[in-house]
Amino acid sequence: MKRLVLARREHPTRGGQPVAFLFGLVFALIGGALLLTISGDPVFDTYERMWDRSFGSFDTISATFNRAVPLALVGLAVSIAATMGLWNIGAEGQILFGATAATFVGRLFPDLPGPILIIAMLLAAALGGALWAFGPGLARAEIGVSEIITTLMLNEVALRLIIYLQTTKWKDPDGFGFPQITARPEQAKLGAIWERAHLGVLIALAVIAAFAWFMNRSVWGYELKIAGSSPKTATYAGISMRRKVIGVMALSGAVAGFAGGIELSGSAVRLSENISNGFGFAGIIVAALALMRPSGVAVVALAFSALQVGGLSIQTLGVSSAVSTILQALILFGAIGAAVLSTYQIRLIERKVTA
Amino acid sequence: MNQAAVELDGIWKRFPGVIANAGASLTVRPGTVHAVLGENGAGKTTLMNCLAGVYLPDDGTIRIDGQEVRFSSPADALAAGIGMVHQEFRLVPTFTVAENVVLGSAPSILDMTAINGAVAALAERFGFDADPERPVWQLSMGERQRVEILKALWRDARVLILDEPTAVLTPQEAVELGAVLRQMVEEGRAVVFISHKLDEVTAFCDEATVLRGGSTVASSIAIADVDSGQLAELMVGSSSVANPGPPHVGVPGDVLLDVCKLTVTDSRGLTAVDSLSLEVRSGEIVGIAGVAGNGQRSLTDAIAGLETVDSGSVTINGIDVTTTGIRERVNSGLAYIPEDRLGVGLAPKLPVTHNAVMRSYRTMRQGPMLSWDRAKAFSQNLIERFGVKVGRVDDPLASLSGGNLQRLLLGRELSGNPSVVVAAQPTRGLDVAGVGAIQNLLVSQCDEGTAVLMISEDLDELIALADRILVMSRGRIVGQFDPRQASRAEIGEAMIGAHS
Numbered sequence: 001m002k003r004l005v006l007a008r009r010e011h012p013t014r015g016g017q018p019v020a021f022l023f024g025l026v027f028a029l030i031g032g033a034l035l036l037t038i039s040g041d042p043v044f045d046t047y048e049r050m051w052d053r054s055f056g057s058f059d060t061i062s063a064t065f066n067r068a069v070p071l072a073l074v075g076l077a078v079s080i081a082a083t084m085g086l087w088n089i090g091a092e093g094q095i096l097f098g099a100t101a102a103t104f105v106g107r108l109f110p111d112l113p114g115p116i117l118i119i120a121m122l123l124a125a126a127l128g129g130a131l132w133a134f135g136p137g138l139a140r141a142e143i144g145v146s147e148i149i150t151t152l153m154l155n156e157v158a159l160r161l162i163i164y165l166q167t168t169k170w171k172d173p174d175g176f177g178f179p180q181i182t183a184r185p186e187q188a189k190l191g192a193i194w195e196r197a198h199l200g201v202l203i204a205l206a207v208i209a210a211f212a213w214f215m216n217r218s219v220w221g222y223e224l225k226i227a228g229s230s231p232k233t234a235t236y237a238g239i240s241m242r243r244k245v246i247g248v249m250a251l252s253g254a255v256a257g258f259a260g261g262i263e264l265s266g267s268a269v270r271l272s273e274n275i276s277n278g279f280g281f282a283g284i285i286v287a288a289l290a291l292m293r294p295s296g297v298a299v300v301a302l303a304f305s306a307l308q309v310g311g312l313s314i315q316t317l318g319v320s321s322a323v324s325t326i327l328q329a330l331i332l333f334g335a336i337g338a339a340v341l342s343t344y345q346i347r348l349i350e351r352k353v354t355a
Numbered sequence: 356m357n358q359a360a361v362e363l364d365g366i367w368k369r370f371p372g373v374i375a376n377a378g379a380s381l382t383v384r385p386g387t388v389h390a391v392l393g394e395n396g397a398g399k400t401t402l403m404n405c406l407a408g409v410y411l412p413d414d415g416t417i418r419i420d421g422q423e424v425r426f427s428s429p430a431d432a433l434a435a436g437i438g439m440v441h442q443e444f445r446l447v448p449t450f451t452v453a454e455n456v457v458l459g460s461a462p463s464i465l466d467m468t469a470i471n472g473a474v475a476a477l478a479e480r481f482g483f484d485a486d487p488e489r490p491v492w493q494l495s496m497g498e499r500q501r502v503e504i505l506k507a508l509w510r511d512a513r514v515l516i517l518d519e520p521t522a523v524l525t526p527q528e529a530v531e532l533g534a535v536l537r538q539m540v541e542e543g544r545a546v547v548f549i550s551h552k553l554d555e556v557t558a559f560c561d562e563a564t565v566l567r568g569g570s571t572v573a574s575s576i577a578i579a580d581v582d583s584g585q586l587a588e589l590m591v592g593s594s595s596v597a598n599p600g601p602p603h604v605g606v607p608g609d610v611l612l613d614v615c616k617l618t619v620t621d622s623r624g625l626t627a628v629d630s631l632s633l634e635v636r637s638g639e640i641v642g643i644a645g646v647a648g649n650g651q652r653s654l655t656d657a658i659a660g661l662e663t664v665d666s667g668s669v670t671i672n673g674i675d676v677t678t679t680g681i682r683e684r685v686n687s688g689l690a691y692i693p694e695d696r697l698g699v700g701l702a703p704k705l706p707v708t709h710n711a712v713m714r715s716y717r718t719m720r721q722g723p724m725l726s727w728d729r730a731k732a733f734s735q736n737l738i739e740r741f742g743v744k745v746g747r748v749d750d751p752l753a754s755l756s757g758g759n760l761q762r763l764l765l766g767r768e769l770s771g772n773p774s775v776v777v778a779a780q781p782t783r784g785l786d787v788a789g790v791g792a793i794q795n796l797l798v799s800q801c802d803e804g805t806a807v808l809m810i811s812e813d814l815d816e817l818i819a820l821a822d823r824i825l826v827m828s829r830g831r832i833v834g835q836f837d838p839r840q841a842s843r844a845e846i847g848e849a850m851i852g853a854h855s
Contacts, residue, residue, distance in 0.1 A: 217724050217725060217727065218723050218724050218725060219716065219717070219720050219723060219724065219725045220723060221725075222709065222716060222725050225702075225705055225709065226702050226705065226709065226713070229702050229703075229704040229705055230698070230701075230702040230703070230704070230705075232695075232698055232699045233698070233699055233700065233701060233702045233713075234702075235661060235681070236659070236661060236681065236691070236693065236699050236700060237681075237713045237714070238680060238681040238682035238685065
C-alpha cells in the first residue's frame with residue numbers, strides 16, 4: 001500500500017524561506033490570473049496597477065513603507081509572545097488602547113514642544129498596550145486562563161472605550177456635532193524622512209533591532225530562551241515561568257500599543273476606532289510568515305504592506321473589492337503553503353503490514 | 356508447544372548515545388500472561404514499543420503467528436492484533452468511556468446508543484464495571500486503565516501489552532486487573548505484562564522473560580519453576596558494565612543533607628514519598644537502591660525544590676530549605692543532577708554555552724546585560740576541566756553524545772563547589788568510559804568533603820561507590836545495608852519487596 005505523507009525535512013532548505021515565498025507568489029499570480037479572467041477583468045492591467053501602486057514610484061514605495069510600520073511592529077509583538085508559546089491575538093485592542101493613552105497625554109500637555117510631546121505620547125502608548133496585555137498575562141500565569149480568549153475579548157473593550165470617548169468626554173467641540181475625537185496636537189506629528197515615509201519607519205526598524213539585540217545579549221533574553229525552549233529546565237534553573245509569562249505578555253502588548261502611538265502620530269490626525277485598521281490581525285499573519293523571527297518580520301511586513309496597498313488600488317480599476325480580497329488571500333495561501341514546504345517535504349512511502 | 360503468538364528475535368534499537376536493545380528476543384505463547392522483567396533502562400519499554408509499532412527496530416525480526424511483519428505505525432500493529440496500554444494513558448478526558456473506546460475505529464455514522472450498548476457488553480464480558488456514558492475525566496486512574504484495555508479489546512487485539520500497569524493502581528485494583536487478564540488469556544489471547552514487582556509477577560503470570568542491558572538474559576522461564584530470589588538475581592545481574600574498582604570508603608563528617616519525615620504527593624495524587632528520613636554526611640556517598648517508580652524521583656525533586664512537600668523537612672548545610680525556592684537551595688550549596696537530563700537538566704535546543712552557565716549566569720551580569728565574554732570563557736573552562744567533547748560552544752547542545760551531555764551537566768553542577776550533591780541515575784545509559792568518568796567525578800567530589808546522595812538502579816554501581824546503601828520501596832526506606840558486607844541477593848530482595 002502506498003500513501004503520501006508530509007515529512008519534516010532533516011535540514012530545512014538553505015535560504016528556503018525567500019525561495020518559497022517566490023514560488024508562492026508565482027502560484028498566486030497564476031491562480032489570480034484565472035480568477036480575473038473569470039470575473040472579466042484585464043489580467044495584465046490589474047497586475048501592473050498593483051505593482052505600480054506599491055513599488056512603482058518613490059511616492060508609492062514610501063507609502064508602502066508607512067503601512068509596513070504597524071504591520072512590522074505587531075508582527076514583532078506576536079513573535080515576542082510566541083517565544084513563550086503564547087498567542088497574543090489582542091494586538092488590535094492594544095493598538096487602540098495604546099493610541100488612547102497617547103491621546104490622553106496629548107490632551108494633558110497640548111503645548112509641549114513637538115519632540116518631547118511625541119516621546120511622551122509614544123511612551124504612554126507603549127505603557128497602555130502593556131497594561132492591556134498585562135491582565136491576560138496575569139490570568140494565564142496565575143490560573144491558566146487561555147490568553148487567546150482574553151486578549152481577543154479585550155479588543156472589543158478597547159474599541160467600545162473609544163466609541164464612548166468619541167461621543168462623550170473627548171468629543172470634538174468643532175466637529176459640527178459629528179462624533180469624533182478632537183485632533184491630536186499638530187506638533188505631535190512624526191516628521192517625513194523621504195517622500196511620504198515618516199519617521200516611524202526608522203523607529204520601527206530601531207525597535208526591532210533593539211529587541212533582537214536585547215534578546216541575544218541580556219540576562220532577561222537568556223532566561224527567556226531557556227523558558228521558551230524547555231519550561232521544565234527553566235524551573236530547574238530557578239527561573240520563574242510565572243514571571244516570564246507575565247513579562248512577555250506585557251512586552252508584547254507594549255510593542256503593539258507602541259504601534260498605536262506611531263499610527264496616531266504618523267498616519268492619523270485623531271484617535272478613532274479605525275486607527276487599528278486590522279493591523280492587529282494582519283500582524284499575526286506577518287509573524288507567522290516570518291516564522292516568529294524578529295529579523296524576518298520587517299521584510300514580510302513590507303511585502304504584506306505592498307500586497308494590501310496594491311490590492312486596494314485595483315478597486316479603482318473597477319475590479320470588485322471581493323476579487324481584490326480573494327487575490328490577496330491567494331497570494332497569502334501561496335506564501336504560507338510554500339513556507340510549509342520549505343520545512344516539510346511530501347514523500348510517497350510504502351507501508352507494509354505483512355511481508 | 357503450539358505456534359507462538361509473538362516472536363521477537365535479535366531486536367536492536369539504538370538512540371543517539373544509547374543502545375536500548377541489543378539483540379533482545381521474546382517469545383509469547385497464546386493463552387499465557389507473559390511477564391517481561393528487568394531494571395529500568397533494561398530496554399523493556401523500547402522492546403515493547405518495537406512490537407507495538409511505535410518504533411521501527413534497527414535490526415531483528417518480528418513474527419506474529421509465525422508471519423514476519425514490519426510495522427511502520429501503531430495503527431499497523433493494531434491491525435495485526437497488537438494492542439498496547441502505555442504508562443501514560445492516551446485518552447480524551449472530555450469524551451465518554453464509549454467515545455474513547457471507539458475513537459479512531461468508529462463507523463462513519465455514529466449511533467451512540469448502539470455503541471454504548473456494545474461497549475457495555477464488551478465490558479461485561481470481561482467483568483469490568485464501566486459505565487459507557489461517563490466522561491473519562493471523572494474516572495480514577497484504575498478506571499481509566501480499564502478504558503485503555505477496552506480500547507484494545509474493541510479492536511480485537513489478540514496480544515495486549517501492558518506497560519507497568521499496576522504502577523497507578525491500588526492493591527485492590529491490581530488484584531481485579533489480574534482477574535481480567537486471566538479472563539483474556541482463557542479466550543486464547545496473549546498478554547505481555549511489564550513489571551518490576553515480583554509478587555504480582557508470581558501471582559498473575561505464567562512465564563517470564565528477563566532483560567538486562569538491552570538483551571534477553573532468560574527467556575520464557577515458567578514462573579512455577581523459579582523462586583523470587585532467582586528472578587531477582589536475573590534482573591539485577593552479577594556483573595557490572597563498568598569496572599568500578601575497590602569499594603569507596605569515605606570519612607563521614609557533619610550531616611550536610613538532612614531529610615526528616617518527608618512526605619510528597621506526586622502529580623497523580625499518589626503518596627510518592629511516605630514519611631521518609633535520611634541523612635548524608637560530609638565525605639560520604641549514600642546510595643539509594645530501588646526499582647524505578649518507588650518514589651525516587653519525587654524524593655530527589657522534593658530535595659531540589661521542584662516538587663512541593665506535604666510534610667517533613669529538608670535541611671541543606673544546616674539551613675532549613677523545605678519551603679524555599681530552587682535558587683535559594685542552590686545558594687545553600689545544593690547541586691542536583693536530575694534523572695531526566697535532557698528534559699530537566701539541560702535545554703537541548705540551545706547552545707552549549709547557554710547550558711553551561713545555567714547555574715552561574717547571575718554572577719555574569721552587567722546591569723541588565725549578560726557578559727557573553729565571561730559566559731564563553733566559563734563554558735570553555737568547564738569543557739576543558741571536565742573533558743566534554745564539543746565542536747564549538749555555539750553548537751546546539753543536542754549535537755553532543757550522551758556521555759558528553761552528562762559530563763557537561765555534572766561539571767556545571769560541581770563547578771559551584773556544592774556541599775550536597777543529589778545525583779539521580781547519573782550513569783544510566785552511558786557507555787563504559789562515560790560511566791567511569793562520571794563515577795570518578797562523584798567520588799573525588801565526595802573525597803573533598805561533599806555529601807553525595809546517589810540514586811541508581813545499578814546495584815553494582817552502588818556497591819562499588821556507596822558508603823551506605825538505603826533501599827527504597829513504595830516511598831519508604833525499607834532497608835539499610837553496608838555494601839562491604841551485604842550480599843547482592845539480600846539487597847535485591849529488599850528492592851523488589853520479596854520479604855516485605
